Every structure is written in structure tokens, then in C-alpha cells.
Amino acid sequence: MTTPPPRRGTDTPPEPVNELVQRASHQLTELVRAEMRLAQAELKEKGKRYGKGGGLFGGAGVTGFLTLQALVITAICALAVALPAWSAALIVTALLGLITALLALSGKKEVSRGGPPTPQQTVESVKTDVAEIKESARR
Secondary structure, eight states, rough: OOOOOOOOSSOOOOHHHHHHHHEEEEEHHHHHHHHHHHHHHHHHHOOOOOOOHHHHHHHHHHHHHHHHHHHHHHHHHHHHSOHHHHHHHHOOOOOOHHHHHHHHHHHHHHHHHHHHHSSSSHHHHHHHHHHHHHHHHHH
């Protein structure tokens, strides 16, 4: 007949302090590594959003510049020629203005979706970990 393994409690002596410290140190190291991986992944995703939003803002700047050029041409055509020439230039100007507005709104949307550049999930996770460690230390 086999004997059951000893149960924790009054029958077994407590673990030595050095083993507890080693285990806590190892767990803390693993926790810090996991938090760093989480922060890296979160910042990578936010960086992509900021890059995309910045590219869309750049596109809005280029088409905005083209819009101004078209507006100048429109004014020149309006002064130099009768209705058909300047109305065509005005249509091009309106189209470029619409493209500019759409790119700017898309860029703003992407940047706002990125949120602040801090890894907020990681910050919250670290706060939770610190609270848990403090609670464990009190016990």
C-alpha cells in the first residue's frame, strides 16, 4: 500500500527563505519580461497607425498645394478668358479640394485611433502587478 504525499500544513516544515526569495526573483523576472513584450507589441501597433496617419496627412498637404495652384490658374483663366476656361479650372480646383479634405479626415482618424503614444495596456498591467505584489507582501 502506498502512502499519500504529505500535505501542506502543520505536518511539513515551511520552505527555506532563500528558496522563497529565489522563486519570487524568478517570477518577478518573468513578469518584467512579459510586460516588456507587451509594451513592445503595443508600441509597434501604435507606430503603424501614426505612420499611416502621417502619410495621409502628407498626401493631404500635397493635394492642398495642388489645390492652391489650381485656384491660381482658375483666377488667371477667369480674368483672361470667358466662362468655359475658368469654369473648367474651377471644377478641377473643387475636385482637388475634395480629395484634400478626404485625405485630411482619413489622416486625422488614423492618428486619433492610435491614441496617445504611451503603451497604456502595459502601464495598466504593471499597476495591477504592483498592487498584487504589495498585497502578497502584506500577507
